[in-house]
Amino acid sequence: MNFIVEPSVFQTLKGVCFAVVKASGIDNTQKIPEIDMLLQKSIDSCEVCFENKSVKQSEEIACYRDAFRAMNINPNKYMCSIEALLTRISKKKGLPSINPIVDLGNAISLKYKVPIGAHDLNSSEEDFYVRNTQTGDFFIPFGQTESESLEIGEIVYATGHSVRTRRWIWRQSEQGKIIDSTNSVLFPIDGFEYFNKKHLLSAQEELATLLRQYFNCNVQVGWVNSENNTFTIHS
Template structure:
């Protein structure tokens, strides 16, 4: 069992039905592989066809959760909602790199927020918590690197240095951003009760399968998060 991530008890009052799958991948010394180059396009087509059937209910539940900690889901939606909107607007989303394309495809196909992080850039364990408003968050604005802070009371992911993702899973920070396949990579798939539990498991399996294709010989450590620490 992994000793992370840590989910603070305050989160239970905001999303009592929150559950997730945490996946750590050690790709040190692995060979370079490849994933199906059509995986992202296929997922976009699936969204355009209306799938999956629980999508709207699940994304609406995330909107309710965002409202509970003071965020405006129409303005700053969860990551899965943001991807869906881009697909509905443009028909597809652009390729970024193989590993990001993979977890974006999983997110679209299962209507679930998926985060991918460079675990070697973390200081201490990932923690889902409520911000006090002083945590530094590295990001970009108008093309320039800046450091901002989350709002007090905002749900964030963080490590011992500062925030790594704002408004739960809305915006990822640059310090721990995953840009290549290699080293230690950490992924989190986040769901609520309106997503079938078996669908969350299938999403995790799709992600693990793709990661093994991208980094043959990698070591994968998978854990379900459903208890408050």
């Protein structure tokens, strides 16, 4: 299996890059108090950081809002995942605990203020793509059972015709969501070479380290950009 970013994506999103973490052999059924503490620490830190600062006007979010405009998407209507998380936290609404894998991803995402996705690799045997939507693609919104229509040309995460994240890093699908029985996960961390590459690499390193520490699982890391658009996922 491969994680592939199509060339057209790099033409639209100048300098976009992806730090990728793959973990397998996970037991996601056990409560891990250390992850709970990490998540709360990240939440508390972000509450302080944005106490007197607007999330949407912050330096950390600017590159993603600019990218949404480059895709002809209104970033005020469709906030990228990390902006949505930070906006919720800035309003002192906290963040619910979902399960250890999701909570760990959120903790690292908040710490480095970068979007981190999480996809169940057992939900598909086909390659994972970041690409423009095609005829036949479908998306099932989180928590729903019926698919919604898609316009051709939208940048998405997809495997086969199943769109796993709409509007690049806006919202993930019901298909491939992380549940208690999930044991193999792909974590893409999205950013830009010219802006937050160091944060992406730091987030990747810490996520990989903590996955090994808390789950005693197999971890593989990779880097995808315009010069190397494919990451081979080992079984």
